[in-house]
Amino acid sequence: MVKKKKQTKKKKTTIKNNNAIIKELKKITLGIIILVFIVATVAMIADFYISEISEDKIAEKTKKTETKETDKKSTEKKTKKSLEKAKTESEKKKAKDEEASSKVRFEVFDDDTSSIPSKIHVKDPVIVLPVIKKNGLPLVAIIIDDIGYSRRNTRTIALLDKNITFAVLPFSPHGTEMAAELHNNEHQIMLHLPMEPVEYPSVDSGPGSLLADMTPDQLILQLRKNLDAIPYIVGVNNHMGSKLTSMSSKMNQIFSILKQRDLFFIDSITTGRTKCASAAALLNVSFGQRDIFIDNIQDSEYIMGQIKQLIEKAQKNGSAIGIAHPYGATAETLKKNMPWIKKKVQLVPASVLTAKLSG
Numbered sequence: 001m002v003k004k005k006k007q008t009k010k011k012k013t014t015i016k017n018n019n020a021i022i023k024e025l026k027k028i029t030l031g032i033i034i035l036v037f038i039v040a041t042v043a044m045i046a047d048f049y050i051s052e053i054s055e056d057k058i059a060e061k062t063k064k065t066e067t068k069e070t071d072k073k074s075t076e077k078k079t080k081k082s083l084e085k086a087k088t089e090s091e092k093k094k095a096k097d098e099e100a101s102s103k104v105r106f107e108v109f110d111d112d113t114s115s116i117p118s119k120i121h122v123k124d125p126v127i128v129l130p131v132i133k134k135n136g137l138p139l140v141a142i143i144i145d146d147i148g149y150s151r152r153n154t155r156t157i158a159l160l161d162k163n164i165t166f167a168v169l170p171f172s173p174h175g176t177e178m179a180a181e182l183h184n185n186e187h188q189i190m191l192h193l194p195m196e197p198v199e200y201p202s203v204d205s206g207p208g209s210l211l212a213d214m215t216p217d218q219l220i221l222q223l224r225k226n227l228d229a230i231p232y233i234v235g236v237n238n239h240m241g242s243k244l245t246s247m248s249s250k251m252n253q254i255f256s257i258l259k260q261r262d263l264f265f266i267d268s269i270t271t272g273r274t275k276c277a278s279a280a281a282l283l284n285v286s287f288g289q290r291d292i293f294i295d296n297i298q299d300s301e302y303i304m305g306q307i308k309q310l311i312e313k314a315q316k317n318g319s320a321i322g323i324a325h326p327y328g329a330t331a332e333t334l335k336k337n338m339p340w341i342k343k344k345v346q347l348v349p350a351s352v353l354t355a356k357l358s359g
Contacts, residue, residue, distance in 0.1 A: 138314035140345040141165060141321045141353045142294070142334075143237065143266065145192050147179070148172025153326040158182055160338045165350040167192035167237050170229035171207035183232040188349040190266070191233045193226060193254075195241025197270070205240040212243055216253050223257050235264040235351060237290075237323075242271040251279035259283045264354040266290065268323060281357035288354040294324035303333040311344045319353050 144157055147168040157164060166182050167190040168175045179189050194205040196212050208226045210219055227233065236258060244250050245267070255276075258265055264286035267276040280287035292310040295303050307322070314320035324330050334341075341347075 137344070137346040138311075138317075139319040139348045139353060140310060140314045140341075141288075141319075141348055141350040143167055143190065143290075143321065143323050143350050144326055145237070145239065145268070145323055146325045147182075147192065148175030150326045151178060153328055153331040154178055154182075156331040157326060157334055158185060158187060160334055161342070161347050162186045163188075163347040163349055165190060167239075168230045168233075169194065169206065169208075169239060170226040175230055179230050179232055188234055188351060189230070189232040190235045190237055190350060191227060191230050191263075192239045193223075193236050193241075194239045195244040197240040198242045200243065203240070210241075210244055210250070210254070212247060212250065219250065219253055220257060223254060227257070227261065227263075233263065235266060235286075235354070237266040237350075238268045238270065238276070240270060241268070245276055246271050246273040248275045248278060251275045252282060255279040255283040255285050258285050264288070264351055266321065266350055266354065277357060284356060286351075286354040287357050288321055288350065290323045291320040292322045294322045295327055295330045298327050298329045300329050300333045303330060304337060307333070307337065307341065311341070314345050321350065321353055 141163075143165045144154070145167045147154055147166045149169075149172060151174055154166070158166070162185065165188040166178070168179045169192045183189050194207070194209040196209060197203050197205055200211070208222060208229065210222055210226075214222065227236075238245055255265065265276065265280055265288075267274055267287070267289040269290050277287060277289070279285070291313050292306055294306045294310065297303075303324075310320050310322040324334075
């Protein structure tokens with residue numbers, strides 16, 4: 001009986017212990033489940049935040065990329081606009097230069113061959129030029145005035161023959177540049193010297209003009225500035241000057257400086273009262289004068305007629321000097337007819353057709 005009680009008590013103790021173990025196992029299991037849940041929750045939360053951060057980074061990166069692309073497109077657009085603007089401005093400037101060069105800025109003396117001798121327009125000195133022929137042809141000098149505005153037409157004419165002479169206006173937009181370029185291409189360079197016309201001030205001869213009311217000191221100072229403004233000059237001709245060239249005292253002052261610098265002078269003859277030849281004779285300056293204005297009317301047919309007159313004068317006298325300008329019509333007519341011109345005459349630099357005067 002006692003033994004049975006002991007066994008029963010032992011059994012109860014075992015059951016009790018087993019229940020305690022089961023209870024502890026349940027607690028542990030529950031703890032593990034709770035821990036797993038917590039870990040899973042934390043993992044989910046972490047994954048959510050990491051995903052959010054990644055998305056933010058991707059979005060930020062995408063935004064930066066888009067911004068860069070936008071900036072790039074904006075820069076390209078601005079660059080394109082700048083280039084278009086620069087091109088437009090360049091074209092406008094070019095058009096402005098061409099327009100400026102197309103305006104008549106020179107003074108033309110209306111030739112009257114019935115009353116004006118073919119050579120000199122003053123009584124005292126006379127030009128004695130030898131009748132020189134090269135290859136059996138009479139000599140012709142073509143001087144292109146008003147250089148410093150139209151670069152395109154100037155370059156077109158320059159390509160036609162190295163013996164074409166160019167007279168450059170002082171203080172013109174492209175004068176210095178064109179003088180250097182033409183000199184490097186073996187062309188003779190002259191200063192196209194602005195002088196006061198009879199119509200001044202309604203007709204302005206431009207920057208650097210020598211005016212009738214200047215004192216001798218003022219006149220010589222301005223003349224020296226003009227001579228220094230254009231490189232490579234070997235001679236001078238007058239731009240306008242119908243008033244100034246008729247004044248002996250002024251021309252004597254001018255020719256005294258030309259003598260010092262060993263420069264020749266070619267009279268464009270814008271007045272029949274010119275005193276240039278007298279001053280040249282007095283100061284012993286090499287001198288020549290214009291025979292024909294080639295393009296005082298900007299029309300191809302007219303220009304061709306003037307060229308023919310120039311050739312006829314050269315054939316008659318042995319030589320002749322023509323003055324033209326860098327107009328489109330002039331460049332086109334000379335280019336088209338240059339082969340024919342060269343069959344008729346020998347082109348020479350302007351200096352060849354100058355000489356000391358005897359009175």
